[in-house]
Amino acid sequence: MEKYDHKKIEKKWQQRWEDVQAFRAEENSSKEKLYVLGMFPYPSGAGIHLGHAENYAATDIYSRFKRADRRNAVGYNVLHPMGWDAFGLPAENYAIKTGVPPQKTTDDAIQTFRKQLKELGNSYDWSREIAANSPEYYQWTQWFFLFLYKNGLAEKRLAKVNWCPKDQTVLANEQTVSESGEKGVCVRCGTKIIQRDLEQWFFKITDFSDALVDDLDQVDWPESTKINQRNWIGRSEGAEIDFAIRRGLTSADNAEKITVFTTRPDTLFGATYMVLAPEHALVADWIAKRALENNDEVAAYVASVANKTELDRQTDEKEKTGVELKGIKAINPANKKEIPIFVADYVLGGYGTGAIMAVPAHDERDFAFAKKFNLPIRCVIKPLLAADTEEQLEQKRANILQGLECYTQNGDLINSGQFDGLGWIDAKQKITEFVGGKMTKTYKLRDWLVSRQRYWGAPIPVVYDPEGKPHPIPEEHLPWLLPTDVEFRPTGTSPLGLSKEMVERTERIFGKGWRPEIDTLDTFVCSSWYYFRFGDPHNSREFASKESIAKWQPVDLYMGGAEHTVLHLMYARFFTKALQKFSYVNFTEPFKKLRHQGLILAEDGSKMSKSKGNVVNPEDIIGPYGADTLRLHVMFLGPLEAMKPWNTKSIMGVRRFIERTWALSQNVSDTPVAAETERIVHQTIKKVGDDIETLKLNTAVSALMMLLNHFAELPKVPRAAFSAFIQLLAPFAPHVAEELWEKLGNKGFIHETAWPAFDLAKLVASVAKVAVQVNGKVRAVLELSTGVGEVEALAAARAEPVVAKWLVEGRETKAMYVPGKIISFVVDH
């Protein structure tokens, strides 16, 4: 028999699979549907990296296993597609640098990706390939925009953007950090960036805040990912409370009030001042009416904050800044005391009501502000403390009561009038009622800004009439094509603004003086609905037919990296919920089961990066070792979800495993299967199946290795046992498995065979090794027949000299036998 030649074998089977389109999902099938999806990649010029190989090998192993799995009696009709998240910045930046159009760069990259993924032997249904940059696809991305617009879920409003005054361009947040790590500057020219207000399109994801939190309970996702989603939405429950305003000595305007949001209404009696966000509408209003004693000072402060980017505001000095609004006071509704009002940038305009009641005794930020501005600090919660000594405890308590320390825990109320002594849970509600406030919820989640002043994206399907009023483009004009007569270099306007063709097209269709929207859609919009398209990729009338949705959705297993997925998953869930609300789909979560593959690090444990020159590419491995070896090795490195270092040396381990399999196939004969071999085969069938189901792919590989090690000890390898082994190996190393399957004389593809069944009765050996413990220490290992009862087992153990040595007559206090596992004696000395 010839040597194992991975190049020849892999090429041969990849060609055969291609010839018969082996992995097409069945259109009419009595099998149970199963939709397995890896997050579609951005096709970068560098080709696939190990993270892709890991992600897609895992979904491929799972898909191949499920196609063979018959435990549900009817089998599985598996949909396992691949496509390209092909719009985005890198291709555009490359165009700016070199002048090569993004279309060209992207098409080339897609060619490379497709070729490389085929070389991995992944079993995709290539007839369903999609690319987000193709008009056939983005026409439906644009349709989604119109769908949301029609239903009041998309709207245009002013928003702040990062602006580079030198390059005259808008910058994404991640483009505001220089290569040396300096923040708040343009990544290209290093110029300090400023904030500019532009009219931008938003999707109203916040309409679904509650569902986005609550429905997480329905899905099988990693708990940490669910927590990240919940944190991002940031739902918190609290109270809205009105504070009356008093201006100067006149009472004419006392009707004015400010509503604050607080999660701690129980501390209302401790609210000694109030703070408004610089963006708060009343601040601008008062300045405009010159209602304050220090209008100019306040206006200057507000202006200084407005120039700051969000980044500045977060990372600047954590030193508190602010200005008192002189001539105006608020009334604490609990104790009717007059308190000062400040404007300060530590209060955010977009959260809660943009106004807070400051309780310096029980909030660290308010405490810091109060210290700086010398404001009263009034303790209203009795501190519950722990400290090493009684002295320290007393000192701490005294500090808190005197306002020298901040106490942020809960406790019973003090200094709160008739509420003194009340527990904090009761107090929240009672005080809120007392002042006529209402319990409410607020969220950190903001509406999704989808406008990008960029070229390489789906054009926003909107035109403006001569008065400048936006109109959605009627569906019959979709796809609203991305023009090609543009300039890639930044010119101070969105690139589409330079297209003559687009203006002509707009005027031709809509009339003289009409203008196109020149921004494009955030690429996250493309990826928010692509999983629907795979069910019906060539539909020219709908984004996906009702039948295809009923047939394939939702995704049964979704796999992708844990980084950068907070947003993608959130947006995809939002799209699905919007579709459900308007009866396009009848489910609420797009991905039933989600798993992440862990990052593969360089050998020294650092991150792989081009600049460090420590990147290992899948290509480098497939060449010398083959795709089968790469697939096995990536899975064998460690738990799928764990971050793990790459190891080029140990790759020889799995390569040897394949070579030994190859060699042992020559030793196969029609000898009967010995009981021990049969048992090990059945155990391995169960173990590998269970492990693939739960995606513990590393231990599945080691189970296969153990079975092979057993075969190597036999004089002849029984054909039936070896065949089963090859079938178990097939999802992991599909090429060599097909080749050996054929060499064993079988007709047809191994991937079309049914997964071997195991017999529960054959899993257990008739003789079990049982450890004998005396006082918790193993003193001997006995071979006991599995039918043996406790009395016999204990007698056998006592008869063993090494055990007897440790037993003391009359001192035994306990003796037990856990069948097939352990005998335990306790001896009292």
Place this chain on the structure above:
RNA sequence: GCCGGAGUGGUGGAAUGGUAUACACGUGCGACUCAAAAUCGCAUGCCGCAAGGCUUGAGGGUUCAAGUCCCUCCUCCGGCACCA
């Protein structure tokens, strides 16, 4: 600061509360070879000649039995971070 996750041989890692260190890498010795590579065989947690003792980040607890469950602490990694 807050929220997650993880600490097991020289290395990657394995272990439904039941023989810790499976599987693999590496290393050592041996076989084959003129020689080397490849391959095959044996050994390989630590201390000890042995009997035996010790060992899953540290310390305590529950249990006949703890890497696994509970408490306290340390370290590392990831995410969020002025969110009232």
